[in-house]
Amino acid sequence: xxxxxxxxxxxxxxxxxxxxxxxxxxxxxxxxxxxxxxxxxxxxxxxxxxxxxxxxxxxxxxxxxxxxxxxxxxxxxxxxxxxxxxxxxxxxxxxxxxxxxxxxxxxxxxxx
Amino acid sequence: xxxxxxxxxxxxxxxxxxxxxxxxxxxxxxxxxxxxxxxxxxxxxxxxxxxxxxxxxxxxxxxxxxxxxxxxxxxxxxxxxxxxxxxxxxxxxxxxxxxxxxxxxxxxxxxxxxxx
Numbered sequence: 001x002x003x004x005x006x007x008x009x010x011x012x013x014x015x016x017x018x019x020x021x022x023x024x025x026x027x028x029x030x031x032x033x034x035x036x037x038x039x040x041x042x043x044x045x046x047x048x049x050x051x052x053x054x055x056x057x058x059x060x061x062x063x064x065x066x067x068x069x070x071x072x073x074x075x076x077x078x079x080x081x082x083x084x085x086x087x088x089x090x091x092x093x094x095x096x097x098x099x100x101x102x103x104x105x106x107x108x109x110x111x112x
Numbered sequence: 113x114x115x116x117x118x119x120x121x122x123x124x125x126x127x128x129x130x131x132x133x134x135x136x137x138x139x140x141x142x143x144x145x146x147x148x149x150x151x152x153x154x155x156x157x158x159x160x161x162x163x164x165x166x167x168x169x170x171x172x173x174x175x176x177x178x179x180x181x182x183x184x185x186x187x188x189x190x191x192x193x194x195x196x197x198x199x200x201x202x203x204x205x206x207x208x209x210x211x212x213x214x215x216x217x218x219x220x221x222x223x224x225x226x227x228x
């Protein structure tokens with residue numbers, strides 16, 4: 001019940017296309033859902049995060065869509081660029097617990 | 113702010129040797145996390161501290177692993193004795209408790225450990 005399942009494991013998208021990465025969780029107590037971006041040789045860095053009081057959050061070309069009833073959330077990258085090529089991790093946590101439960105990661109490659 | 117600082121950035125050692133990884137969190141942050149990342153197992157939380165006190169070390173793989181946080185600006189992760197299967201990238205991250213809840217974790221650049 002503590003798991004966060006992330007898919008796909010890898011994704012190749014043409015430049016200008018939409019990249020979509022999905023995550024699902026079981027624990028209904030989770031109330032914080034961040035996405036982290038990791039470039040080779042670097043540590044993960046927060047990209048965007050959402051709390052369950054909203055169904056969507058947009059920051060530039062990056063959007064989180066959240067479906068509370070389905071216990072799913074997804075990251076959409078619009079107009080994908082080669083510079084977006086990285087590994088993306090979803091995560092979840094409970095407000096009372098500072099530990100993030102991490103997805104397995106998605107390696108995204110944007111082809112020019 | 114310089115961000116989370118880790119040292120060394122790369123460590124190559126032989127099986128059986130002691131390895132010490134170091135971390136300086138962002139000033140003022142009250143949470144510190146140690147992670148291990150491998151291709152096979154992804155990102156694993158090893159242990160985390162709040163105000164220098166270990167809160168959850170259930171992710172520490174074996175007694176060969178130990179972590180300390182003697183003060184708010186320094187933490188170590190020690191492996192003794194090291195084994196080839198410990199080869200991984202070890203990350204330190206810190207965060208600031210936010211209105212009693214979770215907030216952004218800021219990761220360091222990592223230490224790439226190779227045990228021969």
